Amino acid sequence: MRSALHAEWTKFRTNPGWPALLVAIVVGTAGVSAAADGCTGGACTADLPRLSLTGVQLGQAVVALLAVLVMGNEYSSGLAAVTYAAVPRRLRVLAAKAVVVAVVVAAASIVAVGGSLAVGNWLLPAHHLVPRTAVGAVLYLVLIALLALGATTAVRNPAAASGIVLALLYAAPILTMVVSDPTWAKRLQQAEPVSAGLAVLATTGDQPIGPWKGLGVLALWALASLLVGATFLVRRDA
Template sequence: MRSALHAEWTKLRTSPGTLGLALAVIVSTVGSSAAVAAATGCAPGGCGQDLTRLSLTGVQVGQAVVAVLAVLVIGDEYSTGMVRVTLTALPRRTTVLAAKAVVVAGVVAVTAVPAVLGSLTVGWFILPGHEVVPRAAVGSVLYLVLIGLLGLGTATAARNPAAASGIVLGLLYVFPIIAQVVTDPGWRRHLQQAGPMSAGLAVQATGDVDAVPIGPWQGLGVLTLWALAALLTGGLLLARHDA
């Protein structure tokens, strides 16, 4: 496992796009959060909104970059054929996928921390007076890590970076779009509870938590199941099919 981790970290660290994507996660998250906070124009405590969650709105933008970064970790190897070299050097395919998952989780976590803290800091300056709930901050970091694992598992199963990116982004954004147009309250609530983004982002709620369709940690648990399902599917296909 140690050699696999070293190999995967070396590949990711030396990839020309890794640093740019990592910086893009931070910039897009903090920038979007600042723009949304500034656009609300509400006084502290006077707009009836969850200000901590509002400060973390940029996570919904940054997650797309995280998904692309995770997809490319194995998607690039499939598109160039380098995956055959990887599996020749490390024949135990489950070990390869596990090493990739550890590296992706670590890199996304290191990137997500400044992105989330930067968003909260900017939100505090623009919308002063609101309290920062640690659960919302820690949960947002975990959310982005799980999005990365979802992207990795999907790319492993799809074996095509473009297709995998489309699938992940579709899973994230289609559920909320459909929930907006569904008129039945029960079905709308079920869609919000089942969607990886709508459920996972419930962890950011700090106001009237009872009004959220799913509990904060339960919602993050739903996203965890999505990520595990993607990794298990990808691992099964990786183990059974030729590279």
């Protein structure tokens, strides 16, 4: 396992695109957060800790992109055949990739979330730090990355995988919004990964689900996605 981990880490760090992606996670998250902080008016002052983390909405797309690339590059370049020849136990490869993605995304997210909160503190006089939202945002981004990794393993085509993951990230919350029946809307928001997962960022208002329970729902989604990916990985040709 250690050699597989080492191999995956080497693959990741020698990929020329990764510094740009990590910078994009930090700048995108902090930038959108700062832009949201800049808005004024009554509606903006409702939940300042959440407002200062608005950039997570963009950051999650870059995080997903990174995770998709880590697995997708294997298939788009034909490297997968070599990888599985070197490490015949494919699940080990997936586990190593998951560890690398989780660690890298966690590191980038800590900087991104820290930057967003620092900007929020600087721009919003009434802003106060809520440790739960900060930790929750980092965990949220890590879980989104694992969800994307599992989906890419299942789909293999990186472009299609990123389409599926982004559709889940952006379409699901909109569609649960239009359901008028409040019971069903709440049920959907509790079951759907983004609305449930982002509940951890809210400090006021009536949330569909508790903050940690919501992250738990997202974790289940990520786990399910990894399991589906693992099943496909073991059963089919590379």
